[in-house]
Amino acid sequence: MRVLGVDPGLTRCGVGVVEGEAGRPLRMVGVGTLRTPVEADVPERLRLLEVGLEEWLETHRPERVAVERVFSQHNVRSVMGTAQASAVAMLCAARRGLPVALHTPSEVKAAVTGSGRAEKAQVGAMVTRLLRLTELPRPADAADALALAICHIWRAPAQHRLAHETARARTAATRLPKGARS
Amino acid sequence: MRVLGVDPGLTRCGVGVVEGEAGRPLRMVGVGTLRTPVEADVPERLRLLEVGLEEWLETHRPERVAVERVFSQHNVRSVMGTAQASAVAMLCAARRGLPVALHTPSEVKAAVTGSGRAEKAQVGAMVTRLLRLTELPRPADAADALALAICHIWRAPAQHRLAHETARARTAATRLPKGARS
Numbered sequence: 001m002r003v004l005g006v007d008p009g010l011t012r013c014g015v016g017v018v019e020g021e022a023g024r025p026l027r028m029v030g031v032g033t034l035r036t037p038v039e040a041d042v043p044e045r046l047r048l049l050e051v052g053l054e055e056w057l058e059t060h061r062p063e064r065v066a067v068e069r070v071f072s073q074h075n076v077r078s079v080m081g082t083a084q085a086s087a088v089a090m091l092c093a094a095r096r097g098l099p100v101a102l103h104t105p106s107e108v109k110a111a112v113t114g115s116g117r118a119e120k121a122q123v124g125a126m127v128t129r130l131l132r133l134t135e136l137p138r139p140a141d142a143a144d145a146l147a148l149a150i151c152h153i154w155r156a157p158a159q160h161r162l163a164h165e166t167a168r169a170r171t172a173a174t175r176l177p178k179g180a181r182s
Numbered sequence: 183m184r185v186l187g188v189d190p191g192l193t194r195c196g197v198g199v200v201e202g203e204a205g206r207p208l209r210m211v212g213v214g215t216l217r218t219p220v221e222a223d224v225p226e227r228l229r230l231l232e233v234g235l236e237e238w239l240e241t242h243r244p245e246r247v248a249v250e251r252v253f254s255q256h257n258v259r260s261v262m263g264t265a266q267a268s269a270v271a272m273l274c275a276a277r278r279g280l281p282v283a284l285h286t287p288s289e290v291k292a293a294v295t296g297s298g299r300a301e302k303a304q305v306g307a308m309v310t311r312l313l314r315l316t317e318l319p320r321p322a323d324a325a326d327a328l329a330l331a332i333c334h335i336w337r338a339p340a341q342h343r344l345a346h347e348t349a350r351a352r353t354a355a356t357r358l359p360k361g362a363r364s
Contacts, residue, residue, distance in 0.1 A: 042284075043276035046269055050277075070262065080252065083262055084269035087228055091270060094225035095232075102224075 001156065002029065004062035004093075005148030006053070007141045008070070008085035010036055010045045013052070014141030017060045018131065018149035026150060028131040030060055031142045042081070046088050053092045065093040066152035068144070069102040103151050108144070111151035123147050183338065184211065186244035186275075187330030188235070189323045190252070190267035192218055192227045195234070196323030199242045200313065200331035208332060210313040212242055213324050224263070228270050235274045247275035248334035250326070251284040285333050290326070293333035305329050 001021060007014035013034040020026035034052035036045035067090060070083045093100045106116035112126045124136045124143040130150060137143045183203060189196030195216040202208035216234035218227035249272060252265045275282045288298035294308045306318045306325040312332060319325045 041282070043272035043282040046273045047276035050273060080265055083265040084272070087266035087269035088273060090225035090266070091228045091232060091273075094229035100223070100225040 001064065001153055002060070002062045003149040003152045004056060004060065004065045005145040005150075005152065006065060006067045006086070006089040007144040007148060008068060008082050008089055009141060010042070010049065010081040010085050011038060012139060012141045013049055013085055013089075014139075014143070014145035015053070015056050016137070016142060016146035016149050017056070017062055018146060018153060020153050022154050022156070026131055026153065028133065028146060030056070031137050031146055032056075033139060033142050042084065046084060049085055049088050050092060053089055057092060057096060057098075062098065064152065064156075065089065065098050065100045066148045067093075067100060067102055068108070068148055069104045071104070101152050101156070103148060103155070107155070108147050108151040111154050112147045183246065183335055184242070184244045185331040185334045186238060186242065186247045187327040187332075187334065188247065188249045188268070188271040189326040189330060190250060190264050190271055191323060192224070192231065192263040192267050193220060194321060194323045195231060195267055195271075196321075196325070196327035197235070197238050198319070198324060198328035198331050199238070199244055200328060200335060202335050204336050204338070208313055208335065210315060210328060212238070213319050213328055214238075215321060215324050224266065228266060231267055231270050232274060235271055239274060239278060239280075245280065246334065246338075247271065247280050247282045248330045249275075249282060249284055250290070250330055251286045253286075283334050283338070285330060285337070289337070290329050290333040293336050294329045 002017065002019045005016045005018065015034060016031040017029035018026055019029050034049055036048045040048070067086050070079060070086050090100050109118040109123055110116040112130065113122050120140050124140065127143050127146045127150065128136050131146065137146060184199065184201045187196075187198045187200065197216060198213040199211035200208055201211050216231055218230045222230070249268050252261060252268050272282050291300040291305055292298040294312065295304050302322050306322065309325050309328045309332065310318050313328065319328060
């Protein structure tokens with residue numbers, strides 16, 4: 001499975017492509033940061049981001065895209081930019097018919113470090129180790145994008161299994177005789 | 183000036199095209215609502231919204247696009263959808279090189295009714311009157327999109343004048359002798 005991880009942002013948008021399967025060694029295909037000028041207006045910044053993301057999709061042909069899920073409890077202004085950047089990433093993927101998964105920052109941290117509260121440095125260190133890189137990917141947004149892709153590769157089978165189990169449980173429940181349900 | 187107003191949303195996105203100049207009668211060119219299915223995932227909904235907006239831009243060829251400015255103090259979930267939908271509208275406009283203006287809901291209300299705290303019904307009534315329509319555009323999102331376009335046509339000259347005056351004031355200030363500035 002080849003996954004493009006996107007850590008959305010207007011000033012810096014981290015992108016990282018990882019190939020692999022759960023339980024097997026992972027391989028980094030590419031990593032980088034897309035930047036748009038702070039002095040440009042938001043529509044133009046979104047357009048530049050689209051151009052950059054299209055290049056990554058075209059060059060690396062991922063089969064899935066994992067985007068960081070945006071929460072709005074943080075700083076209002078930056079959340080808007082992040083939400084808008086993530087919309088462009090989701091749109092580019094959907095236009096190509098690629099499945100998109102959203103993972104929260106703590107899901108990503110938990111996947112690569114074992115703790116949902118891990119610090120940035122710890123995430124970076126684990127990404128470097130898991131992808132057998134010679135140095136830490138910089139800036140942090142680039143490392144976060146790789147962590148997102150890894151998280152997706154590792155969680156995907158569990159998510160499928162969960163969906164399958166839930167469906168089976170539902171079917172089983174509907175088969176129970178009336179009195180057996182409380 | 184021909185303006186496409188967009189009241190962004192994933193479930194219902196209002197679109198309205200108005201033609202005119204400040205101080206002259208306005209003409210409605212088109213009005214409608216783009217809908218995306220609630221059961222589809224967000225990336226797919228954004229893609230469908232893009233297809234719909236592209237159709238409106240292609241058919242009506244506006245010279246400018248006015249989008250409602252999104253605030254994040256409201257409901258977290260709906261704000262995310264609105265921010266993402268507005269990103270798609272801004273992106274579509276920027277790709278065509280069209281200038282995009284953002285107006286807040288109270289700017290729009292103040293422009294068409296004289297009060298920034300006007301109710302929905304009052305906005306709808308004024309839109310109907312100003313565009314000399316035979317009936318109220320429905321749903322409210324469609325009327326709001328027309329109000330946005332009207333607001334933009336009326337505010338655009340004032341905004342240009344303001345930008346001009348600010349620039350002139352800045353130039354004047356830099357010419358003042360040192361002691362004249364406090």
